[in-house]
Amino acid sequence: MKPSQNEFDVVVVGAGFSGMYLLHKLRQAGLSARVLEAGTDVGGTWYWNRYPGARCDVPSIEYSFSFSPELQQEWQWTEVMAAQPEILDYANHIAQRFDLRSDIEFSTRVASAHFQEDEQRWRVTTDSGVEYAARFCVMATGCLSVPNTPQITGADNFAGDVFHTGNWPADGVDFSKRRVGIIGTGSSAIQAIPVIAEQVEHLTIFQRTPNYTMPAHNRPLSDDFRKQAIENYDEIRQQQRESQVGIVGYGFGFGGADNVEPTEAILETTEAERAALVEEEGFVAIRRFADVAIDPEANELACDMYRQQIGRVIHNPETAEALMPRDYPMGCKRPVIDTDYYETFNRSNVSLVDLRKGGIETITANGVQTAQGNYEFDTLVYATGFDAMTGALQKIDIRGRNNERLNDHWEAGPRTYLGLQINGFPNLFTVTGPGSPSVLSNMLVSIEQHVDWITECIEHMRDRQLRLIEPTLAAEDEWVVHVNEVAEGTMFTAPSCNSWYLGANIPGKPRIFMPYVGGVGEYRKKCDEVVANDYEGFVLSA
Ligand code: FAD
Ligand code: NAP
Secondary structure, eight states: OOOOTTEEEEEEEOOSHHHHHHHHHHHHTTOOEEEEOSSSSSOTHHHHOOOTTOBOSSOTTTSSOOSOHHHHHHOOOOBSSOBHHHHHHHHHHHHHHTTOGGGEEOSOOEEEEEEETTTTEEEEEETTOOEEEEEEEEEOOOSSOSBOOOOOTTGGGOOSEEEEGGGOOTTOOOOTTOEEEEEOOSHHHHHHHHHHHHHSSEEEEEESSOOOEEEOOOOBOOHHHHHHHHHTHHHHHHHHHHSSSSOOOTTOOOSGGGGSOSOBOGGGSOHHHHHHHHHHHGGGGGGGBSGGGTOHHHHHHHHHHHHHHHHHHOSSHHHHHHHOOOSSOTTSSOOEEESSHHHHTTSTTEEEEEGGGSOEEEEETTEEEETTEEEEOSEEEEOOOBOTTTHHHHHSEEEOGGGOBHHHHTTTSOOOBTTTBOTTOTTEEETTOTTSSGGGSOHHHHHHHHHHHHHHHHHHHHHTTOOEEEEOHHHHHHHHHHHHHHHTTSGGGOTTOOOGGGTTTSTTOOOOOOSOTTOHHHHHHHHHHHHHTTSTTEEEEO
């Protein structure tokens, strides 16, 4: 390709928070960059997931960028955990404040990215055939950006409207007078169900696996609280960066075990004591116990407390039984918090279909046929999650040295060094890629750390006139082994756990625990050490 207006130092794919911050950082470093984004505007997750009830479950004060003191001081969050419209407003504000849109191509889906060995640069091609060339290519494509719609027989025959929580219409959906069926009871469904239930004539929920969810206790933020938080930002940010999951819990604390550090041992309690705790505090009583996270026997006792509380909240015993998780440990899947989830099942316009008693057989023109019978509705909502962590990367035809396909390199599951780079794919970076804390953390903390690391790496190379960076196969091998070792023995990898962290939600996907469980603070130290040791594990060449 001849030099053209489509040549840049860096091509970035994705304009969620990762791509937006990356563009800002690259510009600050004096590098030319172009961001390619499939959506019509910025925001990523918060642009696509506009379903009713969507919100973050990290304190808003902490689910925000720290890179600009001015931004941090001027932005005023209204609730402990912000709702999707407010987070999207925040993304729009950032785009405007830092004039990001002028270097973003919207409605542009990247189809392929090929490393040109002779030119030592990446050629990135969109699905409409437009080509871009760049020395570096950064995939900021998101970990939860490819919605999963299960292949259910007859799905095309459904005559009514069909929606997916992960690709919700920007204008919203008028649910009044509708009879709605929703498939799934993961985080998205647990947020959407209580809100949709209030709007519809009838809501039928198809549940394959009941979830564990804790009350969110969300509430508006007072001016005093906001002021105090903004004044304390330096300290909050420092603590976030050094923590396990990038969350200090600023703004949490609602009474009972919500305020207590988990230090007690459930294995030392009696049945009567546990029952009394459930009576007093409900679900959150479990939070005081530290052994629940590490000991399967302790975990089962906590699950039992959890089921007791479901029995107390749900009026209909059959519905209560259906909602009780039984076959996998608490803490194996992404934690969920909710507002009035269980209470919703006491409404007269809500019914639950427990697919454990007979699964979905077909989707018909006007509903779902299960082994237990037919259920009719006129609107179908898939709340069936995502092809997580690797989905967006593997949808792009990515090829490295010797024309090797990423999909071949990852045939047995994702392999990276530090979740940042892949052997055989020089100058290609992933933001919050598999093998990094990523989805196990407050993502904004992890995004900032990755973007800073990547930008500083590119500056380092520019200043020393180095052209290529790539991890050695040995460094990648060692990191993959380490990522697996630290996950072993945790609830995340329990044999009965079928989470998307393990790829278990996508038929045929290799069962590998994809994120790095070692913690945000430790991981940051490791990344900094690698740099201090002259990019240990990477080969940098002129
Ligand atoms: P994304 O926001 O996913 O952005 C990636 C962008 O890349 C998308 O806009 C996509 O269109 C684009 N893209 C992908 N492939 C291509 C391609 N081939 N060509 C062009 N463009 C492409 N995290 C938390 O820490 N706390 C939370 O409370 C939280 N809540 C969440 C709630 C929901 C409903 C979901 C789905 C996720 C949530 N997350 C949460 C995770 C969330 O994804 C991250 O916090 C963060 O927004 C990710 O930003 P990102 O820019 O890395 O990825
Ligand atoms: P999810 O957690 O993967 O849940 C998908 C649901 O769909 C599960 O209940 C699953 O059942 C069900 N399902 C999938 N295929 C099915 C089929 N063929 N038949 C019946 N049921 C089926 O997806 P999600 O709820 O969209 O959440 C994904 C992630 O996004 C979260 O874990 C979280 O990281 C993020 N998120 C965060 C928030 C937040 O509070 N901040 C909100 C939403 C999303 P099984 O369990 O049986 O597979």
